[in-house]
Amino acid sequence: MSGRGGGAPRERRERREPPPPGLLVVDKPAGWTSHDVVGRARRLVGTRKVGHAGTLDPMATGVLVLGVERATKLLGHLALDTKTYLATIRLGLATDTDDAEGEPIGHPVDATGIGDDAVAEGVAALTGEIQQVPSSVSAIKVDGRRAYERARAGEEVRLDARPVTVGRFDVLAARTEGPFRDLDVLVDCSSGTYVRALARDLGAGLGVGGHLTALRRTRVGPFTLAHARTLETLAGEEEQQGRAALSLDLDAAVATAFPRRDADTEEAASLAHGRPLAAAGRPGTVGVFGPDGHVVGLVADDRGAARPVLVLAPAGT
Structure with a gap:
């Protein structure tokens, strides 16, 4: 006998109980978008109700805060207005995206003669309350479309300067790489600050051009790398326990924030x-x-x- 009523009953998939609400703090790998991480996290914790607080560039690594279940409502209320980054700035070449993923603007300039005093003066000019023009490949909307969408479509993008606060801009190390001068820096800044733009403006101020070659976010608001776990670690938990554990349950998340x-x-x-x-x-x-x-x-x-x-x-x- 055939038809809907005939044959063996279909095997039903076992439905898991939804996870408890809370925050999952991920150490985002390079090359992943924030949306990619959310998609992976949904499978690892076993729910579609996952969202992220703010974004992190694909080239960047580090702290990305995700809300799970009822805690997604919490994301818009978290005070994530200050952030800390470790970055590497390359002096001697500007790019059209202000980072290593862009196309060079002009030819490399010998930056090996840029001394520590000149760098310190340039950094000081970019510390404190400053006016910053965001990168043309930022997510800022221009007439309803993201700036990066317009820039990658070949359109000329002009963004207005906006006030940001750079509370700390420290050079941790400097080295010579061929004609370039590479600076490892630590940046504490307000939300809306573009570290790529700091690299661009530092290089421009020194007359040699500059761009960002590495970026790692170590803190956003009260959440740090101490709260974060890699996707590999979370996948191992999911395999062993059936579900990756949250970084902070709802009570701990609110108490922390x-x-x-x-x-x-x-x-x-x-x-x-x-x-x-x-x-x-x-x-x-x-x-x-x-x-x-x-x-x-x-x-x-x-x-x-x-x-x-x-x-x-x-x-x-």
Whole structure:
């Protein structure tokens, strides 16, 4: 007998329970886009509900923060406005993307005569509150399209300078590579700062051109490489345990990223229903934890009360 009702029943795939909510901090490998990492993470933790906080260039490695399940709602509230990078700047050649993946602009210039004092002066000019023109291959939108899409299509891209803060720009080591002068640097900066643009502007200021040859993000907000694991490590966990473990569960993520406020049973229930609490008396967003030690939500003082910014524990849980 044939047809839908005949034959052996189809074998059903075993459905896994969704993972708990939390953050997965990945040490992104070179050559992967942030979207690539999200796709891989979905398979490793066993859920489609994975998103990333900010992006990291394909050529870059290092800290990429992912939200899993309910913690995806947390991503837009994390204070990821400061970042730390280790980078290598090559003096002696500019490229059309301000990094090693671009095409050279002109011919190499002998940069071996650039001394430490000149480099220090150039770095000092790019430290503090500065106006920076983003790279033409940035993700900034120009008339509805990403700048890098327009640049790679051969269009001329002009971006306006914008204020950024470079809190620290230290030269850790310098060496000569043929006609080039390579600088290993550490950069602490505000969100929206392009380290590629720092390389470009340093080289331009020294009159020899410059571009970025390596970039590694070691910190974004409160999350560092100490929280991060490689995709290979996560894949090994998935193979052994059936699922890669989170870096921080939801409670630990909120405790790491926000000041803590402990609530009693009545306050926790009110916040779970979306009602405001008594003012916390401090600026910014605060994580509220119930008597059981689990996070209830985020609040911020406004008009004399601590009003809900995000409820993470629905009423009745």
